[in-house]
Amino acid sequence: MSISTVPSSTVPSSTASVPPLTEAERELLPTDDEVAHYEEHGWYLTKKLLTDEEIDELVDASERFYAGARSRTLPLRPPRLAYWEPGDGAVQRHNDYIHVESDPIARILRKPLIGAVAARLAATQRIRLFQSTLIHKPPVADEPSNIVPWHFDKHYWATCASERMLTAFIPFHDCGPRMGTITMIDGSHLWKEIGREDSMTKHFADRDKSDLERVLAENAAYNNAQVRKVQMEIPKGHMSFHHCRTYHGSGPNRSDRPRRAVSLHLQDGDNEYRRFELSDGAAVTYNHDALVRRLPDGRPDYADPEYCPVIWSDGTQNFTTELGGAALG
Numbered sequence: 531m532s533i534s535t536v537p538s539s540t541v542p543s544s545t546a547s548v549p550p551l552t553e554a555e556r557e558l559l560p561t562d563d564e565v566a567h568y569e570e571h572g573w574y575l576t577k578k579l580l581t582d583e584e585i586d587e588l589v590d591a592s593e594r595f596y597a598g599a600r601s602r603t604l605p606l607r608p609p610r611l612a613y614w615e616p617g618d619g620a621v622q623r624h625n626d627y628i629h630v631e632s633d634p635i636a637r638i639l640r641k642p643l644i645g646a647v648a649a650r651l652a653a654t655q656r657i658r659l660f661q662s663t664l665i666h667k668p669p670v671a672d673e674p675s676n677i678v679p680w681h682f683d684k685h686y687w688a689t690c691a692s693e694r695m696l697t698a699f700i701p702f703h704d705c706g707p708r709m710g711t712i713t714m715i716d717g718s719h720l721w722k723e724i725g726r727e728d729s730m731t732k733h734f735a736d737r738d739k740s741d742l743e744r745v746l747a748e749n750a751a752y753n754n755a756q757v758r759k760v761q762m763e764i765p766k767g768h769m770s771f772h773h774c775r776t777y778h779g780s781g782p783n784r785s786d787r788p789r790r791a792v793s794l795h796l797q798d799g800d801n802e803y804r805r806f807e808l809s810d811g812a813a814v815t816y817n818h819d820a821l822v823r824r825l826p827d828g829r830p831d832y833a834d835p836e837y838c839p840v841i842w843s844d845g846t847q848n849f850t851t852e853l854g855g856a857a858l859g
């Protein structure tokens with residue numbers, strides 16, 4: 531399937547305001563103790579943030595997407611785009627930029643409550659979407675592509691200035707070990723990293739899997755830490771969050787149903803592009819860099835509302851986005 535160019539006018543502009551939470555939604559925010567747990571352990575299992583109807587719509591909309599439905603398509607295919615197509619067969623499916631290509635899915639991913647939970651965890655006032663990936667693990671116990679080896683997301687976000695970014699893993703059903711749920715390495719977001727290797731900025735799909743086991747073991751030893759694996763048992767409508775430096779991975783799907791999910795990557799309001807060079811002086815790029823608008827100084831704008839919309843803003847609920855302007859304050 532090819533990705534065609536569409537006029538930018540067909541892309542909806544950013545939300546002009548984020549509605550406040552209801553009283554019932556405020557009850558679903560992490561408590562102070564839960565925020566402290568996240569700071570100590572690097573992960574958090576939420577309360578029920580999505581209704582059964584919202585989850586069922588995610589399933590239906592994802593099936594329509596897999597059948598070819600698009601609200602729009604990306605204007606170009608950036609260099610490292612994960613983009614499953616039917617011709618790829620019964621491998622693990624990853625489709626980046628699902629919030630751009632599917633409005634029905636984006637509407638649910640942009641639910642302010644999700645952003646408000648993220649803002650509490652990241653201790654920030656504003657949350658923007660950074661990336662979202664629709665995931666489908668086929669129920670094939672020995673399918674090698676279903677294994678997601680240990681990694682942490684910041685490795686892929688070297689061009690992001692923030693160290694507080696975080697990810698929500700949102701399954702579309704009850705999700706436990708039998709389905710190959712996400713597994714966190716407890717407390718690993720606090721580890722110091724052994725001398726950074728250029729290869730760590732590569733996406734895990736491009737890297738040697740045994741090498742990643744080695745990296746995890748060596749980093750744990752370097753920190754005098756035990757590798758403690760915590761498998762997330764996530765009821766339908768709940769989700770897990772993890773810090774951008776928390777090692778995580780996931781195993782085979784041994785159930786008789788596909789494991790469906792979205793990986794929703796979020797950035798705090800202060801995040802912005804920074805130049806990051808490999809040892810040979812080459813600048814690392816992220817897929818956004820080929821898509822988003824530019825800041826006045828020429829850097830990619832990670833606050834471009836077409837790709838990185840604000841989903842939560844504390845305090846002043848109203849804000850404006852000016853096309854071609856600098857990042858939101």
Ligand SMILES: [Fe+2]
Nearest residue numbers: 681682683778
């Ligand atoms: Fe990840």
